[in-house]
Amino acid sequence: MFESLSDRFEGVFTRLRGRGRLGEAEVDQALREIRVALLEADVNFVVVKGLVARIRERCVGAELAKSLSPAQQVIKIVNEELVGILGGEALRITYAPRPPTVVLLAGLQGSGKTTAAAKLARWFKRQGRNPLLVGADLQRPAAVEQLRVLGARAGTSVFSEPTDPVTVASRGLEEARRLGRDVVIIDTAGRLTIDAELMDEVGRISEATAPHYTFLVVDAMIGQDAVTTAEAFHATLALDGVILTKLDGDARGGAALSVKEVVGRPIAFASTGETLGDFDTFHPERMASRILGMGDVLTLIEKAEADYDQDVAAKATTRLQEGKFTLEDFLEQMQQIKKMGPLKGIISMLPGVPKELKNADIDDRELARVEAIIRSMTPRERDDPAVMNGSRRLRIASGSGSTTAEVSQLFKQFKEVQKMMRSAGVMGGGSKSKKRAKKGKRGR
Ligand SMILES: Nc1nc2c(ncn2[C@@H]2O[C@H](COP(=O)(O)OP(=O)(O)O)[C@@H](O)[C@H]2O)c(=O)[nH]1
């Protein structure tokens, strides 16, 4: 998703950086390239036209700040405008004073409604809520069963009955009140294309349940059609937002960049995979910086904050500063990183990482191998690699199922890391007095 667009932007910005001052001709050239890149990414052409016009106006206008280089200024402006068309700020869910808060999902068949319903249930649970799923797709017998399976995975029960969709939805609300559930998520039937019958059914469900949030579930892969679909549903349902699914696919991304601008409703949630956890509120500013190749640093920081044990981190920092960072600490750090998910996912979010590395086959087993080697060492060996010798190496190698060469390699790499940290001034490599002087300054 967005890869080709990112590549194009990167090219534009690299060329801009190569120039000192930017005259109108350079800006024009860059804007032409940006326009083509957006159209190729399948962004609605009305959206492209407006966007490029606004960027031009601001680039040519008087707002160029002195502190930034011309290229930086263009990037900044493009970034801000991208954030704008993506919806500005992330949507905040507010809860009905009198529960339950009702969420209605609508959309075409296969757009990902049922999956999104279960993902939403999981998401609400993580917000401390207690949702109930309602299966109002009675078109196919398997639809409710699918919701039950996914609901069970999210740890949420499902209400449904073989009556009719409107009755199921209304009864679902009653059931939620009876059970004391504070959120109700209604999954509805879809069709392959928009038709009157579908609109009528979902319209009547909406009337009967008066949802607080009506979300249209849109498959990002359908590109331009996303906009027409959204317009049609919005006409009947007064949407509150869009849930964009399958952002993990190789879609060109145009849908994401068009929906808000054309329909006037924000993207509320984004779904990025088949498992229930691949789902979160949509953050325009993060998406924009990802498109501009700045990496999704914010997401990474949040992930790190959620998964990283602050005490372990603080301890590691102290150990580094004291110059005592050992293989034992290294192992602890590795455990922390592992909690954040597969390495490939983490690397893909980092800015400035070369494409070759992002696409490289990063093997988490490599991490596991390093871990096995460290685990086969005695505490003394972990603390002071200087005690290592041939027989110890042999013992560690056979204990961890690796070769002595791999064991030596690990020690070599660890020494490199230590050296790097020392030269970067992280580790206390300097004399004691210097360190004390520094501490004194910090203290006072
Ligand atoms: N890769 C990927 N697949 C998804 C995503 N969301 C849904 N799917 C898949 O898309 C298919 C249709 O989803 P479903 O929820 O049944 O769509 P519905 O007909 O709108 O209820 C299923 O195979 C889902 O597993 C997503 O974000 N990423």
Ligand SMILES: [Mg+2]
């Ligand atoms: Mg479904």
